[in-house]
Amino acid sequence: MPPTCANLDTAATEEQASKAGGRDLESFSETRWKSLRYFQLYRSVVAALLFFSALLYPSALPVLTLQQGGHHVGLAGGYLLSTILSAVVAYAWRQHASSQITASVLLDVLVMTLLIHFGGGLGGGFGSMLLVTLAGAGLVGQGRLVIFYAALATIAVLVEQSYRALQTDLEATAFFHAGVFSIAFFAVAISARLLARRLLANEELARRRGIDLKKQTLVSQRVIEEMQEGVLVLGDDARVAQCNPRARQLLAAGESEEPALRECSPELLQSFADWRRQPDGGAVLVQVPANGVQLRARFVGTTGGDSDVLVFLEDMSRLREQAQQIKLAALGRLTASIAHEIRNPLSAIRHAGELMREERRGELYERLLRILLDNTQRVERIVSDILELGRRDRVYSELIDLRQLLPAFAEEWSTREQLAADVIQLEVCGNARICFDRSHLHQVLWNLLSNALRHSRRLAGSVRLLVGDGRVAGQVELHVIDDGEGVADDLREQIFEPFFTTHHRGTGLGLYIARELCEANEARLELLGRGKGADFRLLGRALGC
Structure with missing residues (x-):
């Protein structure tokens, strides 16, 4: 399914939601949650190594052996269970990340301080484990809590060293080592925090650019699809x-x-x-x-x-149609203005010709006068057709019942053309309702029937007017069929062009005006079939007026 405007709205909504939720550099993204889980897994691995080393290889860590007391192994076992619980919570409960990190650091500081105490001081190597813990907390922790963790570890180490000094002789070297470790605690925690801030800044920049790229991609896809x-x-x-x-x-x-x-x-x-x-x-x-x-x-x-x-x-057909529409629009404005100017002198010429007809001056005079009046009438018909084009955009659609309209129209048209009543054959079936401007439909039918009569044999049933339902629901078809010679293949593409005619008395605007009026009413006029006789089909809407 192609991308729609809803996709663009979704991308914008995501960005607005992130801003509304206060999502900044200090918030926990999916990447930071993964880092927290890895940190908890690291703690679990370290605790497992301490516990199983005490059980399987007592000589490796004598501080945790059974000879040193069962409570030492219990300490390692309790630490292992606590780290496993922390890892499970980090994976299952994505809330209160700061509280989870703080609890983990407090536990590590407590356990490592006890191990330092039982192991004979910082020389046992457990102080380095605190450095790793503080580095991990600095990468996933937030703000000043990182400094708090470093301060907590420093206090724990200094308290343990002070307690040891009270129990034994005071050693300046031991306090020097404790001070160095304390400085290292703060250095590691601050360095990790600065690195984490840089990573968060890059992540936020990548996220915003990803949103912009996603929106731009959707816009580009939509533009290409709608081209x-x-x-x-x-x-x-x-x-x-x-x-x-x-x-x-x-x-x-x-x-x-x-x-x-x-x-x-x-x-x-x-x-x-x-x-x-x-x-x-x-x-x-x-x-x-x-x-x-x-x-x-x-x-x-x-x-x-x-x-x-x-x-x-x-x-190319669309390009030609656009070029023709531009040309016809300019031509229409010009001819409409000229038509208004022609009508007045044309009426005067026709009126003068009618007065001259009353005089009888011989056969040549009558023939020339008849030519004058016929061409005057033809020019007036052209002017009327051109003016009709200017009214195609004024559409007042209504639902017209063709069962009532067509019989009256056929009778009026037959009377005007002085035809027998059986020349036009009317067949109506189906819904027989069309959404159309009444005056436009009258003009379209008049042009189509006049064209059909011009090319028919003028016998009974020579012109057929058929109405039925369209192939698509909600459409109606109206056919005007004659029994003439039909339209030649080389002329089929030209019959709807303006001023194209095969009749010496035609204006070449009838079919063009009929099609333009149909398009103005969201209908379609086309020529069907290639056999004998012409079949013009008007495909219009039966609903939606």
């Missing part, structure tokens, strides 16, 4: 690595797998091979056999170290 151009990423072997939905649509490819150029468009594959041999910035025109669409392909090499190539695909 009207098709985008392909091709490798050296012409294999499609990535493509957007528009490219699949243009190449008539399925959704299950990446499209194969050899199957979709051999011309595009050949153009890619030519571009590989001689890269240039020019675009080429290729054909897609599956749907007959002509594409404009442009190849662009990537700037990275890889050899992938970007291919941008544009639908």
Whole structure:
């Protein structure tokens, strides 16, 4: 499923939640929780080594042997159980991390101080174990607690040394060693804390950049997916690595797998091979056999170290349509202004011609006057059609019942064209309701029926008006079919173009206006079939007015 705006909102929500929760350099991230677990595992391993060494190798640690008293082994066993419990809590309960670290350090300081005391002082090596504990606490601890841990270890060592001095002779060297260890406690704790702050700063920077990169990636993916151009990423072997939905649509490819150029468009594959041999910035025109669409392909090499190539695909029919719309928009503004200026003198000419018709001056005079009036009427019809285009954007849709509208319209049209009642054949079935502007629908039907009558044989049933439900739910189809010669294959693409006509008295705007009005009402007008007779289908909405 492609990324949507909801994905972008999720990324933004995550960032806002982290800020709202006070997530700063001192907070516990997932990385720091992992570090805390590793610290607890280290303590468990050390405790296990102390305990099992006392049981299996008494000579290695004589301070914990049974000969020194069972309470020493009990101390090691209790320390092992405590460290195992701390590790379990760190894995199962992700709360109060500072309390867990403080409890662990207090336990280590107590146990190591007792071991130092029973082992004959700092010379036994257990003071170094405190350095490791303080280093680990400095990496995972928070703020001033690290200094507190170092101070606690210092006090414990000094108290133990003072107690030993009271019990035996006072040795200056022993106090010197205790002082050195105390300085080392603070140095290790502070150094570890500074290193941890630097790591936290880098982690926070990476997290923020990751959020920004994620949002940027989602935006880029959304832009590519919504592009009207098709985008392909091709490798050296012409294999499609990535493509957007528009490219699949243009190449008539399925959704299950990446499209194969050899199957979709051999011309595009050949153009890619030519571009590989001689890269240039020019675009080429290729054909897609599956749907007959002509594409404009442009190849662009990537700037990275890889050899992938970007291919941008544009639908030439859409480009031509856009160019035509721009041209027609400019032409429409010009012709509309001219049409308003022409109408007044045109009405005067027509009125003068009607007055001249009352005079009888011979056959030549009558023929010339008839030519004048016919062409005046044709020009006036062109002006009316052009002005009708200016009203296509004013749509007042309503749900129209075709069972009631079409019989009355067919009767009116037949009367206006002076036709027999059986020339037009009406068949209505299904829902027969369409969402359309009433005046627009009247104009569309009039143009379609006039075009059908012009090319029909004017016999009974020569023009058929059929209504039925569309293939898609909520749609209605309206067909206007004649029994004429049909539309030639070489003219099918031109019949909807403005001012194109095959009739000497036509304006070339009827079908163009009909299609424009249909599009304004979110409907579609198209020519079906290639047999005898023309079949124009209006596909409109039956719901949603």
